[in-house]
Amino acid sequence: MYKIVISFFLFISPVLLKANDGYKLWLQYLPFENIAVADYYRDYLENITLLGNSPTHEVIRKELGISITGFFEGRTTPNISSDNTNSGLIWIAKAEDLPESFRNLLGERLNEINDEGYLIKYIQGKILVTSNSDFGLLYGTFALLKNIQTRGKLEGLDILENPKIKLRLLNHWDNLNRTVERGYAGFSIWNWHRLPHHIDQQYIDYARANASIGINGASVTNVNANALVLTPEYLEKAAALADAFRPYGIKIYLTARFNAPMMLDNLPTADPLDPRVQAWWKKKAEEIYSYIPDFGGFLVKADSEGQPGPHNYSRTQADGANTLADAVKPYGGIVMWRAFVYNEKTPTDRIKQAYDEFKPLDGKFRDNVIVQVKNGPLDFQPRELFHPLFGAMPNTPLMMEFQVTKEYLGQESHWVNLASMWEEILQSDTYAKGKGSTVSKVLDGSLHQYNLTGMAGVSNIGTDRNWTGHHTGQADWYAFGKLAWNPESNVGEITEDWLKMTFSNDPDFVNSAKNISLKSYETLVNYMTPLGLHHIMARSHHWGPGPWVTGGGRDDWTATYYHRADKNAIGFDRTENGSNALGQYAPEWKKVWGDPETTPLEFLLWFHRVSWNQKLSTGNTLWDEMAMRYQQGVEGARWMANEWAKLEGKIDQERYSHISSFLNIQVKEAEWWRDSCLLYFGQFSGRPLPKGVEKPKHDLEYYLNFKRNFVPGI
Ligand code: GCW
Numbered sequence: 001m002y003k004i005v006i007s008f009f010l011f012i013s014p015v016l017l018k019a020n021d022g023y024k025l026w027l028q029y030l031p032f033e034n035i036a037v038a039d040y041y042r043d044y045l046e047n048i049t050l051l052g053n054s055p056t057h058e059v060i061r062k063e064l065g066i067s068i069t070g071f072f073e074g075r076t077t078p079n080i081s082s083d084n085t086n087s088g089l090i091w092i093a094k095a096e097d098l099p100e101s102f103r104n105l106l107g108e109r110l111n112e113i114n115d116e117g118y119l120i121k122y123i124q125g126k127i128l129v130t131s132n133s134d135f136g137l138l139y140g141t142f143a144l145l146k147n148i149q150t151r152g153k154l155e156g157l158d159i160l161e162n163p164k165i166k167l168r169l170l171n172h173w174d175n176l177n178r179t180v181e182r183g184y185a186g187f188s189i190w191n192w193h194r195l196p197h198h199i200d201q202q203y204i205d206y207a208r209a210n211a212s213i214g215i216n217g218a219s220v221t222n223v224n225a226n227a228l229v230l231t232p233e234y235l236e237k238a239a240a241l242a243d244a245f246r247p248y249g250i251k252i253y254l255t256a257r258f259n260a261p262m263m264l265d266n267l268p269t270a271d272p273l274d275p276r277v278q279a280w281w282k283k284k285a286e287e288i289y290s291y292i293p294d295f296g297g298f299l300v301k302a303d304s305e306g307q308p309g310p311h312n313y314s315r316t317q318a319d320g321a322n323t324l325a326d327a328v329k330p331y332g333g334i335v336m337w338r339a340f341v342y343n344e345k346t347p348t349d350r351i352k353q354a355y356d357e358f359k360p361l362d363g364k365f366r367d368n369v370i371v372q373v374k375n376g377p378l379d380f381q382p383r384e385l386f387h388p389l390f391g392a393m394p395n396t397p398l399m400m401e402f403q404v405t406k407e408y409l410g411q412e413s414h415w416v417n418l419a420s421m422w423e424e425i426l427q428s429d430t431y432a433k434g435k436g437s438t439v440s441k442v443l444d445g446s447l448h449q450y451n452l453t454g455m456a457g458v459s460n461i462g463t464d465r466n467w468t469g470h471h472t473g474q475a476d477w478y479a480f481g482k483l484a485w486n487p488e489s490n491v492g493e494i495t496e497d498w499l500k501m502t503f504s505n506d507p508d509f510v511n512s513a514k515n516i517s518l519k520s521y522e523t524l525v526n527y528m529t530p531l532g533l534h535h536i537m538a539r540s541h542h543w544g545p546g547p548w549v550t551g552g553g554r555d556d557w558t559a560t561y562y563h564r565a566d567k568n569a570i571g572f573d574r575t576e577n578g579s580n581a582l583g584q585y586a587p588e589w590k591k592v593w594g595d596p597e598t599t600p601l602e603f604l605l606w607f608h609r610v611s612w613n614q615k616l617s618t619g620n621t622l623w624d625e626m627a628m629r630y631q632q633g634v635e636g637a638r639w640m641a642n643e644w645a646k647l648e649g650k651i652d653q654e655r656y657s658h659i660s661s662f663l664n665i666q667v668k669e670a671e672w673w674r675d676s677c678l679l680y681f682g683q684f685s686g687r688p689l690p691k692g693v694e695k696p697k698h699d700l701e702y703y704l705n706f707k708r709n710f711v712p713g714i
Contacts, residue, residue: 020652022466025209025474026501029070029149033505038072041148044127045071048080049088051097055247056134060092060141063208067145090144092129094137102128109160116216116249117162120144122155135216135249142212149501161485164444167334167370167399167454168484169217169253170210171299172461176229181222182405182542182713184412185462185469190220196240203241206461207248213481217251219456223301223338225257227264230284232291239291251296253336256324258300259308260284271313272323281327289331297333298324299372299456303341317341317357318364325366334452336399337365339373339389344554349572349579350561351377355388363395370397370452375425377581380408381534383421383525383602388584390439391430399454400426400443400487404476406460407542409524411713412469413665415640419479419491420521426487431586440487455484470662471655474502475517492518509650516640523640525602527633527670531626532571532606535562536677541711544669545676548704563605565684569612570622571605582607601625612685624690626681630674631693637663637670676703 020028032038045068050061061080068078081088084099095103095110103110105123110130113119118131118140129140143159173181174188189202210218220241221229228234242252257263259270261280271277288295302309302320310320321337328335342353354377365371371393376384380403390398402422409416426440437447445453457480460468468474478498482489495517499510528545529536536559538546550560563570574581575594582593593599596608601617604610612623620628641663648656675696678689680703689695 018652019654022471022474022502022655022658023205025467026149026478026498027066027209027212028502029067029145030501030504031073032071037151041071041154042076044089044154045148046076046079047087047089048078049084049086049091049093050080050082051084051091051093052134052137053082054134056138056249059208059211059247060138063141063145067148071148089125090127090129092137092141092144094134095130095132098128098130102130106130112160112162114162116214117160118143120147120157120159122157127154127157135211138211138249139214146212146497146501150497151500151505163214163485164487165453165455165484167217167296167336167452167456168215168481169219169336169454169456170215170404170459170461170480171219171223171401171456172459173222173224173405174220174459175222176226176234180462180713181224182403182407182458183460183462184405184712185460185464185467185473187463189461189463190241192234192237195237199240199244203244207245207250209477210250210481211248213478214485215481216249217253217296218245219253219255219296219299219336221255223255223299224305224307225255225301227257227260229254230256230260230288231264232287235288235291242292242295246294251294252292253296253299254288256298256300257308258302258310258320259312269313270308272310272315272319273313278323278326281324285327285331285333289333293331295328295331295333297328297335297368299336299338300324301338301340303343304338309341311343316361316364318361318369321369321371322366325369329366329368334368334370335366336370336372336454336456338401339371339387339398340379340401342556344556349574349581350556351574352579352581352584355392355584358389358396359392361396362393365396367451370399370450370454372399372401372454372456374401374403375422377584378534382409382529383532384425384534385585385603385606386425386428386430386439388581390428390442391432391437391586392584394432394448397445397450397452397454398442399452399456400439401456401458402480404457404460404473404480405713406473406476407713408537409528410666410669411543412460412473413662414524414669415470415472415516415659415663415666416520416524417472417479417491417495417517418476418521419483419494420518422479422483423491426483429588431588435588443487455480455487457484466658471502471659472517474498503651503655506650509647512643512647516643519636520640523633523636523670525633526629526636527673530629530633531601531622532603533563533677534606535559541714543708543711543713544706545673545703547677547680563681564609565681567684567686569609570681570684571609572607573609574607578609612687620690621687623681623685623687627678627689627693630678634667634670634674634694637667641667671697672703672706676700679703 065078116136118136121128131137178188180188261267262270301307303311325335339354342350373387373389377387428439430437441447460473475498479494482494499513536547538544539549547559550558555561593607610622614622616625679700
């Protein structure tokens, strides 16, 4: 065995030769790069003891097999013993299954592991991976494999990890006909027509990938919901998915259309306080649990963008949520009720409406309801402030909704490290209980002692061979899982780990790619929405710029509603003199954001109307600063493409070229954003472009008339 491995490593450079379509995500288990590295891990990986028996143990056994085959390029046969008198160097077992001698060695530390947590400890020349549950053991195994994938040391390992958040979910906006709302990576991976009989390998690989980053739930259908999913025809299919996911610790959730009682059974009403409606939901819950005994619960979008809801019956969001919550309660189910409620008929500033509606309901929800709040008060814009509800609901568990699919951030073809944006939100201080009341502390329940905690990510996954369209979209999926496990995780480390596991451990590659990645977010904000601009994208498909979007049925879906540009000024006054959205934040923030002088430039036009000639802290006028930032964004995108070009040959050609080609698109689209926005806003400012800002390639007319058919995602 030893000799074969040596000759193999001497003659082949395995990473570069192999075409790689990215399907394996961060679970590449790339071959050890040289003999020394292989030798270091070999003894351990050839001597594994796995104790216990369950479908999850089978998953663990398989994963170890896949990884060892990958690390040694199939040149060693994984030999995993289940004999507890064995002399294994890696021991993987729940605490209750460990030999007593090991339990004694671990002592008190065992008590620190919670339900889903794990401990990896190097002790007397052996590595012990242990937990209290099968899923904890699976997470621990993946953590050990991550350590090897990133070429970490084994001696001295001492990692105790408990997830800080209980519900760690992907939300798929997937329709039953397999289109994906705001999906840019092909069609839905759920092939409902072939279910329940055919379980595609992709479902299993999806579950593996999720388990490897700690995701423990999936809501598989669009929040713009089709009631059909609650009928026996589809419940049987959903049950088959749930069965496939179960060993990986992933529960299934469904979206509930609020008027399902009317649509499916002709009830005359969906009033949540009507006893017939309540009885209907109870019966429906009973039926669902007969198919899926561990069904997670419902996710609901109500009273928003055409979805029915309690407003139709003059009831509150709490009335609606509680009726569904009572129905699933006997089975341990929960309701995730979205706070994305707004209406064009409400005259108030759109970004104030969710707070106005939910704040008075604080404490009025059942204990198995959690309110799901988008990161910002508008709608997943490239840069938003944190949602004011995070500072306002001490008595109602709130969960975060991030959008992993990049509806407003370049869709599939832009490289933007979303974790940077999420970190900014998670670290924001709400001041709900004084300084240090960060959004992450609200979410993990430590600030208000929530009984339920959660984080959801709107999935960017589709049938594309690499799952996410852009290879770097995989990083966003990965980072979402990591931040849901621990919202205080370090984004630099997450990015680095992902690069190593996905592409290569070559430090030159990792350092440069990490640098590109960490600069990508600010770059994108600069070429799309600098200085606090927001909602200036094209109508409907939301791809590309559309600062001119105006009129039509809904004012709150236009760009002019938000930027309000005219000859004198630009921006939305949200201070006391304007809509007073500012009033929804803590007094500490009112002081900072109430004055344009002290408002960080990132949020200037979010809160203030500022005249074009106003001198800013940078010494530039507002107009000049805006133009320069657009230019910087374009230069940033070019820099990203150039830096990437230097990495050719350091990873497989297939993924290298794919990313290069997308970077070229990104540069062009960055120019498109800059040129369109500066031409459009320039009409109002009436001022020339400052030095260093390139002249637009076309005139405004050209951009106004630039149309594309069949943009994906609607
Ligand atoms: O961002 C908007 C999207 C809609 C989406 C909605 C929501 C599912 O444009 O496509 O609908 O948000 O979050 O409900």
